Amino acid sequence: MPASKYIMDSAPDAITRINGEDYLYFGGTSYYSLHKHPSVLEAAGNALKDYGMLSATTRLGYGTTELLETLEEKASGFFGTEDTAYLASGFLSSMAGVQALQIQEDFDLIFLDELSHYSNQDAASSVEKPVYIFDHRDFEELKTKLKEFVKPGQKPLLISDGVFPVFGEIAPVKIYLELLEPYNGILWIDDAHGMGVLGTHGRGVSDLLDIQSDRIYTGGTLSKAFGGFGGIIPGTRKFISEIKKGAVMNGANMAPSTALAASLEGINILRSEPGRKEKLWANARYLKQGLRNLGIPVNNTEVPIAAWETGDRKHMENIREKLMDRGIAIQFMTYIGAGAEGVLRIVVFENHSTEQIDFLLSELKSLL
């Protein structure tokens, strides 16, 4: 991927400094702008004083701090699980999760949504099992492939994102679960964009779809909604202990103290201020309705991501540039799930005002 010509000069927020200028920012994904929240910064600063930058060892060595244990305990409270594993990145969550599932569940084959995030793809190939790719969110195709490829006595693992990062679509997890039931199959969901955003408790896609099942395993990130940094896997004590024994957890340094402390404070804020979610959802609905009014076909979910493609890269780059000229930063992106020509992508934050969203919509209208 080419390096960006845009240099961010401030924390991500509704107004963000880029290349020395302030922009109305829709570039994602600090959904609540917590990465600059005063108490998040204070917690990170205190951790730096107390622990220095890093333990410089793994958690099997002396890398387990009280801060790490408190973070995992608070995360378990947030997600309503027995335990939680914190990792140095969300990207690693999928690999740690799928490798632990291989040991715990001994699955035989994998079904992978074709547009699953890179981290899910790498996780699938890290366990040396046959991988069958099915069309994006296509449960009919999945059904056919399950029938065709699962032999008697075999256990399938389905891997998918919970919320896909480019278009923000939600995976039909409930249907997947039903389809996997006759095979005693299990699911790994990378819910990096759902956690902290979706559902009554902000626990992600399962919370939104009201799914309680011991056949779903989920990982995600604290680097987006929570205003911190790092990967997160909430789960049963048994599953988490498997992850904590694994190579991904123990083959790398624990994340910097600032990342742990900021993440912990972000969790505390989202737990004690549930109204933030409603504001974010309202902004997502308002933005998406406004885009549909302009004839842009975006979904109507509460996911704060809206993206579309015109089929012409130059045209899309031009729209992005012209918006930049008017003081608005949206994304033109090529990423997994974006077609060959790329997409225009807008991410709305909880603290964008209606006026700011209206300004974006009216400038976009004049360009289209």
Ligand SMILES: Cc1ncc(COP(=O)(O)O)c(C=O)c1O
């Ligand atoms: C769907 C998805 N999974 C995983 C990740 C990786 O998370 P992290 O940035 O914490 O490594 C991302 C990052 O953007 C993502 O979009």
